[in-house]
Amino acid sequence: MSSAPALSRREFARWIWRQLTSMRTALLLLLLLALVAIPGSLVPQLSVDARAVEAYRMAHPGLAPWFDRLGVFHTYTSVWFSAVYLLLMTSLVGCFVPRSLDYVRALRARPPKAPKNFDRLAAFDRFDVDGDAPVDVMAIIERAQRELGRARVDVVERDGVVELSAESGQLREFGNLLFHVAVVGVLIGVAVGALFGYRGSAIVTEGDDFSNVLTQYDDFASGALFAPESLPPFALHLDAVDARFQLTGPQRGAPRYFAARGTWSTGTSGGHEKPFKIRVNHPLKVGRTSVFLIGQGYAPVFKVTDAHGTVVFEDAVPFLPADGTYTSSGVVKVPDARPQGLGFQGFFLPTAISTGKHEAPVSAFPAAANPFVGLFVFRGDLGMNGGRPQSVFVLDKSRMKQIKLGDGTPFRVSLTPRQIADLPGGDEIQFVGLRQYARLQISSTPLAAVPLGAIWLGVLGLVISLSVRPRRTWVRAKRSSADGRSRTVVEIAALDRVRSGSGLTDHVRRLARAIKGEEDE
């Protein structure tokens, strides 16, 4: 047992609450939030680029399992990141709710009474105002009031002494509170958007159709409250992909223009067809859903004929670009070839150039000036009958055997358009032609206007709270008849509630001049 008096549970909870809602804790939580956001920027994230995560796992086999356990690959939905920002939110709400109540109370309250001794305040002045004729104290107070303008003013008269108390710049606290409410508003807006929103992407080849149903997506992510039935029904037909690249100069090969053209209609089939042209930065809008062009590439068309002379495959196969010259990799899966399934894995070069007799060609330019395909060939079971979903870009070679030449080197097929290659075993593959594909992203973020509006309010609150200066001013005027002569003595004092420079003294000087009836210099 400890000797210190034990806190009751209620007291302890209060203590925790007071700690959590203190400025210091809020500040530490804010800095902690910055700190815990860092890992997600240095380690690839599943939600951003799942393939990069896969590559990272391969490259760091020792580290990756730990990152998996800690959730580093999904930093921004991890327990620790969520814990910090939820604590911060709690602290923020716990801070601004009582402050809002205080603020409303302060707005209704009278400005604070004048202190006894003005000369202790940051800015202070005392002077007589009588010239030839005595000046009425109320006239002095009226002049001061006119000079103070929009401040809230309270005037008290007691025993011939008139005191004016003024408070200005209460808007500062309003801006402060507005900013904090806005931050919470942004987070609520983002959360709602994430709960009901969805985002998916699909590769659509020239000449093909896409209809907006779940099965047509290559990848799809949605919020917890999203209902798949709520996908708006529409269909599009892709006519062509336009890709232009810089032809000359030092930036030769740099992308210049991408567009996907075609027609679309509402409803999953039929309906009135309208033309579309999607460019980067210019999505196609279908209600609250938008269709974006987020990538494009090449889909060589292959025709595979097996040893019996049967055409077992004829289709365009999208290859994924790996660099700026569109050196792309891909696989062709022919499970229907007899007697055994066929698989091809290799690369595509849009503008192949030879680098030497025994060297593999490389791509010199991203546009398709001299298309070339190089493929390795595998035979066996492609593993496509198990019902397990397979990536179209990965060949499951666990039950396949690579075809090799007599000397043990891998057999390779090299093809330019319309060329045919014979495979050992009597099959043949033809590089029929070339099509392009568009990678389309279809997404909907409901209520995006809520966080946007909230953050605008936040900036407004911020500007108010950083520019308005809360200030208290007091003026005291009384008749004095010391030295046998009757005078009107005026005292002015002012106090800024945030640190300030010379502004306060200027304020008092201006007020004094106004009371004396002097013109501004």
Place this chain on the structure above:
Amino acid sequence: MTAESLAQASNYLIAAATVILALAFVAHVAEWALSKRVAGDSDRATSSEIAAGIGRSVTTLAWGILLASVVSRGLAAHRVPWGNMYEFGCAGVLLLLTAYLVLVRRWGSTIDWAGAAVTGFGTTVLGASMLVYVPAGPLVPALHSYWLVIHVFAAMLAGSGFTLGAILSIAHLLKMRNEDSLVRLPSTARLDELAFRVNAFAFPIWTFAALIAGPIWAQHAWGRYWGWDPKEVWAFITWVVYAGYLHARATAGWKGRAAAILCLLGFATFLFNFIGVNLFVGGLHSYAK
């Protein structure tokens, strides 16, 4: 003039601006060296003032040449001249010099001591920008948007504010060690206030650049307003640290020294976002080259 000759002119002007700014830096260093020796000696004080005057005139000259360079770069490329890391560096220094020269006119002796720091930093950034030089030309399709004008300009403007804030905070920390040293600097209280005013100007602009203009553009270009791209993450971190700085100035125990350190930390995250994320991290915002 043709696009090529404009681009060529821009390159020569950048080189000239860098050299002239370096000369301004030398003049400002001389200003410090001469003023430091004897505080009471009037002859010395005069030569220091002469050096300061030269520094300011030469800085103004460098500013003019840099302006000409940035404008001709924009004319050569037929777009706003802040489309990649090189251009961001050059245009950013132009804004920094503009802000500094405007403040010298408005605040006078409370800021003109910063000449050495501003010209030194500016020369470094201009020199380093040469390392990521890209010939003038059109941009990748993702940047074909008027948001490039708004979003990147706001980020540069906030960045030049943060730079001045960091210089003021460093001066604040130096002066804190001994209030009587470095007589040319204003008092710590004044430095603290100036740093706050500069950062209070830059922070709402940064909020606009990173959390309003950026997300709106991202929504148009990538179909999501926030996607934790490395650049976005670090922009957010910078925002959070500067929010912490503004908070710290109102929190007991964090005023003064701790607040100044937070300001420098915030500036470090901004620099890392510009240099580290562009060159080493990658992501959707990789327009370094």
